[in-house]
Amino acid sequence: MxxxxxxxxxxxxxxxxxxxxxxxxxxxxxxxxxxxxxxxxxxxxVPSQHAKSLRTKETKIIGVILPKISTDTSSRTVDGMNEVFGEKGYQILLTSTNLDKVKEIEHLRLLQNRQVDGIVLLATNTDEDLIREIQDSKVPVVVIGQEVPHDSGIPSVVFDDYGAAVKLMEALIGSGRRKIGYVGVEAADQAVGVLRKRAYLDVMERHGLESGAPSVQTGDFSIESGYEAASRMFSDGTGDIDAIFAATDRMGIGVWKYLREAGISVPGQVAVVGIGSSETSRFIEPAMTTVEYEFEAAGRAGAEILLSILNGFDNGPDKKILDFKLISRDSL
Known part of the structure; x- marks a missing residue:
């Protein structure tokens, strides 16, 4: 398009x-x-404002594709979108891919067939197939949460994932931690799988600290995968790990659960930090140090960009980067 x-x-x-x-x-x-x-x-x-008049029916419906409907991240982002779209008389049609990247393409096509006016995609990846599908879309698409190629022409809203991860790592090292483990996700996810891990490795190298198996493990965003990753990390009897950086709060909670069951004190023996500032991270004991993203702000920004495109205006910068806040709690 x-x-x-x-x-x-x-x-x-x-x-x-x-x-x-x-x-x-x-x-x-x-x-x-x-x-x-x-x-x-x-x-x-065909300019957007003219395209609307050429369609047989303006639906006033925006399609929103989520990786999971039940997560705190998704619900807060949708709240932000709904605030903006609702003021302009638009309704939201939600679909969920259940973290299946193949379904992202399927749902893009499905929503276009439902004649939505535009789509907001909370992407889990930005591979070539997905980028091509978005570029060929009959309606404008805005991506939230993942980096897209600079020359793709696809507007996006992202958080400073690299900067947030660096901030957490420096906080761990500043507290005296030196043997820091990492629990991440597959590299198909650019924001969580690539940028946060890259920050972990860069900071470790900058401080002359060692990283590698078994101190680097991979999960799948779930609490269970965080638990299993921590179990693998300690399965060989390694006892000198003094901190674990989980790429998401949910995996961090799984790490915390394993450590508690294994009789390893948090933060006495091992500090645990995550990213996301989820509700649950506040209420476990000790509460988890994390990075807070304003997911509602991301939803509002994505909605505003899409409405600007639908109204035929210049959509401004291709990428909007949102800031973060370090929330220091008792797990550090």
Missing amino acids: RTIKDIAKLADVSRTTVSRVLNDSGYVSEKSRKKVLDVIEETGY
Whole structure:
């Protein structure tokens, strides 16, 4: 799907110029106007506000694809979206992929067939097949939570996953921890699987600390996988691990449960930290040190970008990066 950015690039003009031509507002030289109109004719580009009138029916429905409906992350993000969409008279149609990346493509196609006006995707991966599917979509798509290629033309909302993980690692090292284990997820997930692990490895290297098996383990986001990862980490009798950084709170809770059952004190012998600031992380004892993301803000940002595209306006930067907050609790 062509965007204003694409037309501006092909015509060698600014996106503001393209918007002015499309909306017949503001000064544009005849030379620039002709360049824009020629590109529009060549590409068959239809501006969003005109596309709405060409559809047989404007549904006022936005499709939202979630990795899981039941998680705190998903519910808070949807709350933020619903706040923005609701004010503009839109309703949300939710689907869940259950962390199956194949279903992300299936659900993109399903929602387009349901004639939604646009889609917000809380992606679990951004492989070539998914990127191609989004680019070929009949309706605009905004991705939340995963990095997309810079030249893809796909708008996204992401958190500073690398920076957040570095902050946690520096907090652990600042507290005197040196043998730090890591529980992550598969590399198919760019945000959690790649960026957070990269931060862990970079900080360990910067401080001259060793990392590697069995102190680096992989889970699947679940509490159970965190428990099993911690079990593997300690199965060879290794007793010098003094901290574990879990890439998500849920896996961190699994780590915490294993340590408690194994008679290993937290944080006396092993500190445990995670990312996500989930409700449960507040109520376990000791409460878990974590990074808080404003998931509602991510939902609002994604909704605002999508509405901007639907209304035919320049959608601004391709990527919006949201900040984070370190929440220090008793597990550190």
